[in-house]
Structures are given as C-alpha cells and as structure tokens.
Amino acid sequence: MxxxxxxxxxxxxxxxxxxxxxxxxxxxxxxxxxxxxxxxxxxxxxxxxxxxxxxxxxxxxxxxxxxxxxxxxxxxxxxxxxxxxxxxxxxxxxxxxxxxxxxxxxxxxxxxxxxxxxxxxxxxxxxxxxxxxxxxxxxxxxxxxxxxxxxxxxxxxxxxxxxHPEVGPVPDTASYIQKMEREREAKERGEVKDNRSILAKYWMYIVPVVILLMVSSMANPEAAANGGGASR
Structure with missing residues (x-):
C-alpha cells in the first residue's frame, strides 16, 4: 500500500x-x-x-x-x-x-x-x-x-x-505517505492498540458466513419450515 x-x-x-x-x-x-x-x-x-x-x-x-x-x-x-x-x-x-x-x-x-x-x-x-x-x-x-x-x-x-487554464490545488501526498509510514512502524512495534469491536475486526469472516446461511435458507425453504414444525 x-x-x-x-x-x-x-x-x-x-x-x-x-x-x-x-x-x-x-x-x-x-x-x-x-x-x-x-x-x-x-x-x-x-x-x-x-x-x-x-x-x-x-x-x-x-x-x-x-x-x-x-x-x-x-x-x-x-x-x-x-x-x-x-x-x-x-x-x-x-x-x-x-x-x-x-x-x-x-x-x-x-x-x-x-x-x-x-x-x-x-x-x-x-x-x-x-x-x-x-x-x-x-x-x-x-x-x-x-x-x-x-x-x-x-x-x-x-x-x-x-x-490560460486555472491550476487547481495540489494535494499534500508526501505528508500523507509519511503519516502512513509512521502508523505502520508503530503497529510493527506494538505501540498502537486496536480498540475496534469484534465485529469491526472480523467482519470479513462474519459476513460470508451470514450470507451463506441466508442463501441456504432461501434454497431450502421446505426444510426450514419442517424444521420449525418439528421443534413445535
């Protein structure tokens, strides 16, 4: 990056x-x-x-x-x-x-x-x-x-x-890159604590599971209904 x-x-x-x-x-x-x-x-x-x-x-x-x-x-x-x-x-x-x-x-x-x-x-x-x-x-x-x-x-x-064409403002990309470098180095040294919630940390793993369950339920509606009846 x-x-x-x-x-x-x-x-x-x-x-x-x-x-x-x-x-x-x-x-x-x-x-x-x-x-x-x-x-x-x-x-x-x-x-x-x-x-x-x-x-x-x-x-x-x-x-x-x-x-x-x-x-x-x-x-x-x-x-x-x-x-x-x-x-x-x-x-x-x-x-x-x-x-x-x-x-x-x-x-x-x-x-x-x-x-x-x-x-x-x-x-x-x-x-x-x-x-x-x-x-x-x-x-x-x-x-x-x-x-x-x-x-x-x-x-x-x-x-x-x-x-003549008007020249727009130039973004300060050098400062942004330096900031990203400092954050990366701090993470490598363990100085930056990750205070995010579990959902924010692992959403890339949770979302596919939820989608898979939803697709399975939609593909087998009778099985889901029978399962609900059996529980009663």
Whole structure:
C-alpha cells in the first residue's frame, strides 16, 4: 500500500511538472477572422481581418482588420434593427501547422451600439493549444435600442485576451505517505492498540458466513419450515 501511494505521488508530481513545462513553453498562433453580415441558414463568410498572437504565454497580439464598406455598414445596421445575430468564424493556425475552426455569435445590435468595440477571448488548454475563441462585447450586456450613425460603424477596435487554464490545488501526498509510514512502524512495534469491536475486526469472516446461511435458507425453504414444525 505504501509503495503504491509512493508511486502515485511520484506520478502526480511528474504529471504536474510536465503540465508546468508545457505552460512555460511559449508559442504563437495566427487567427484568420471572417464574418457573416447577411442572416441565412447557410451563412456566407467574408474576410474581416487577421490576428497574430506572438506570445501565448504573455498574450501579445497584433490585430489587423479591414474597414467596413458602406454596403457592409448598411447590412450590419439592418441586422441590428431586425434583432439578427452577427457571426464570426475563426480559423486558428498553430506554429506546428495544425488548423482548427471556431464559431461565435453575438447580437448584431450589441455590436452596433458598442460601435464595433469588441473583445476576442482565446482559451488555451494545459498544452498551450487553442480550444475556443469567443466574441464578446465588454461594454454591453444587452441591446438598448440606440440609433448608431453609419459613420460610427466603420472600424473594428478589437482587444484580444488569452485565457490560460486555472491550476487547481495540489494535494499534500508526501505528508500523507509519511503519516502512513509512521502508523505502520508503530503497529510493527506494538505501540498502537486496536480498540475496534469484534465485529469491526472480523467482519470479513462474519459476513460470508451470514450470507451463506441466508442463501441456504432461501434454497431450502421446505426444510426450514419442517424444521420449525418439528421443534413445535
């Protein structure tokens, strides 16, 4: 038992060490942004811009986005007026060449009333791999019905936030193992008295006997009944 706990503790420490090493290892990703400005069951995405996160560990990002044309501004304003959803598609290319695609939506009226001031939340796992991209509006939690002029719907001002995984508390397995070792040594020296009841000490022997008697009684109900009659 002690050797098993020691092995578990060593394995746990190695796993956490590897996780820590992966978190400390820096990398970069490129994110191609596309958006849909025409509500449809089969959305058509057009180019919105490009984001390069130079350091995943530090969250350093370069954002290059296109200005909306007059036609696109009108489309966005119409989507806001009709309570439609604005959708983006993010294609993530990691430094190892792998690609992943993420979709995110918000209400078009929230984006319009925020005057294209949005936030892109990039979530990472323990290995530094992107596992989610979410579009948010930090200044708005709901639409207020404000009328925004088209001149305010030209340039995106996007902030990029890289979210690292939260590391939970590490159990103190070393202290637990030391405690188990002390108890074992004390038992070997006879310093620890076993104050348990007879049932608590020998339940592993008593329970099978009781189960065997119950099974025998259920298997021979007539014999049990005859035996009861004979006793009377």
């Amino acid at each position: 002690i050797h098993m706990l020691t092995w578990f503790s060593t394995t746990f420490i190695l796993i956490n060490f590897c996780r820590g090493s992966n978190l400390e290892h820096d990398g970069w990703v490129n994110i191609k942004l596309e958006h849909c400005l025409l509500p449809s069951d089969s959305p058509i995405f057009t180019d919105r811009g490009n984001i390069t996160i130079q350091s995943l560990r530090l969250g350093q990002a370069i954002v290059n986005q296109n200005s909306l044309t007059q036609e696109e501004r009108v489309q966005l304003k119409e989507m806001a007026a009709t309570n439609q959803f604005y959708q983006i598609r993010s294609t993530v290319v990691s430094n190892d060449g792998t690609e992943n695609v993420f979709l995110s939506t918000i209400k078009a009226c929230m984006l319009a009333e925020a005057q294209l001031d949005d936030r892109l939340s990039v979530s990472l796992d323990y290995t530094g791999r992107v596992i989610g991209i979410t579009l948010l509006i930090a200044s708005k939690s709901t639409c207020e019905g404000a009328v925004v002029p088209l001149s305010k719907l030209k340039e995106f001002t996007t902030s990029v936030y890289v979210r």
